[in-house]
Amino acid sequence: NAGVTQTPKFQVLKTGQSMTLQCAQDMNHEYMSWYRQDPGMGLRLIHYSVGAGITDQGEVPNGYNVSRSTTEDFPLRLLSAAPSQTSVYFCASSYRNPPGEQFFGPGTRLTVL
Amino acid sequence: QQQVKQSPQSLIVQKGGISIINCAYENTAFDYFPWYQQFPGKGPALLIAIRPDVSEKKEGRFTISFNKSAKQFSLHIMDSQPGDSATYFCAASREYGGSQGNLIFGKGTKLSVKP
Numbered sequence: 587n588a589g590v591t592q593t594p595k596f597q598v599l600k601t602g603q604s605m606t607l608q609c610a611q612d613m614n615h616e617y618m619s620w621y622r623q624d625p626g627m628g629l630r631l632i633h634y635s636v637g638a639g640i641t642d643q644g645e646v647p648n649g650y651n652v653s654r655s656t657t658e659d660f661p662l663r664l665l666s667a668a669p670s671q672t673s674v675y676f677c678a679s680s681y682r683n684p685p686g687e688q689f690f691g692p693g694t695r696l697t698v699l
Numbered sequence: 700q701q702q703v704k705q706s707p708q709s710l711i712v713q714k715g716g717i718s719i720i721n722c723a724y725e726n727t728a729f730d731y732f733p734w735y736q737q738f739p740g741k742g743p744a745l746l747i748a749i750r751p752d753v754s755e756k757k758e759g760r761f762t763i764s765f766n767k768s769a770k771q772f773s774l775h776i777m778d779s780q781p782g783d784s785a786t787y788f789c790a791a792s793r794e795y796g797g798s799q800g801n802l803i804f805g806k807g808t809k810l811s812v813k814p
Contacts, residue, residue, distance in 0.1 A: 590742075619801070626708070628788060628806040629743070644801065676742050686794070687733070688802065690742030 587612050590691035592677050598697045599667040607662040607694050609677030617680040618660040619688070622646065622673040629676065635660055667698045703791050705805025712812050718776040720808045722789035725770065729791040733802070734763065734774050737786045746787070747774070750794070779812045786810070 593608045611618065619634040631644030635654040649671060651663040660679075664671060674695050678688040704723045712718045724732075733748035749756045749763040749772065756763045762775040776783055786809050790802040 621804075626806055628705075629802075629804040631801055634801060678742075686731070687745045687748070690744065692742050693740075 589613065590677055590679050590689050592675075592691035592694050594694060595692070596695050598699065599664075600699050601668060603667050605664050605667065607664075607675055607677075607696070609660045609662065609691060610658050611660075611677075611679040611689070612658065613679060613681070613689070614657060615679035615681050615689070616657070617682065617688075618654065619644070619678045619680075620650070620652065620660070620662045621676045621678065622671075623676060623693075624673050632662065632675075664696075669698050672696060672698045703789060703803050703805045705789050705808060707808060708806070709809045710811070712776075712779045712810065714779065714781060714812055714814050716779050716812075718774075718779045718783070718810055718812070720774045720787055720789070720810070721771065722773065722791075722805050723769075723771045724791045724803075726791070726793075727770065728793050729803075731792050731794045732763070732765065732772050733790050734761075735788045735790065735804075737788065737807075739785075743788060776810075779810075781812045781814050784810055784812050 590611045616637050620632040621629040630646050633652040635641045638657050641652050674693050676693050677691040680688045734746045735743035736746040737743040747758050747761050751767050760777045765772045786807045788807045789805040792802045
């Protein structure tokens with residue numbers, strides 16, 4: 587099993603550009619989530635999904651969209667990037683909902699200029 | 700906003716010493732308290748977790764102590780080693796309860812173990 591994979595590993599955007607961060611898991615997990623990690627702020631939940639076709643907002647959803655068309659994939663879309671979205675983004679998955687143990691991907695480091 | 704407060708922000712311990720990280724929570728409905736360990740450039744990984752039906756859980760050199768009445772829990776790392784140097788996050792959630800099943804993370808503690 588590859589576990590949770592994320593692409594790209596690094597990305598630089600200009601203000602106003604859009605992009606999609608990819609996340610995939612091969613563990614047949616129901617629950618998937620996106621977090622952002624900023625220095626001194628811990629991990630904050632952006633969006634989550636409890637199964638294919640079902641998504642909901644977390645603590646900091648503004649400026650981000652998600653969809654869950656398959657069990658395996660959970661992409662995160664930045665609609666119009668802003669410098670405040672400079673962060674490290676982690677995707678995570680869990681066998682069940684509620685999540686219990688979450689398995690995290692390696693992260694995407696995003697810089698918005 | 701439900702919060703989990705974690706302290707200290709950073710911690711330096713000598714090899715062989717005991718590392719202690721503390722967390723406090725507000726929501727009395729929380730019933731699942733994990734600790735995650737994160738090495739630089741990597742995603743967090745579950746280290747150990749506790750549920751409130753026990754006051755302590757030990758796995759090797761890592762122990763969680765849980766005080767339900769004080770709404771506090773802590774991570775103790777015995778015989779700390781340089782390889783334990785990482786950032787540690789406490790978290791809390793409801794094990795059954797819809798969106799309250801989402802983990803709420805503390806802000807993290809950067810542990811450095813000096814040889």
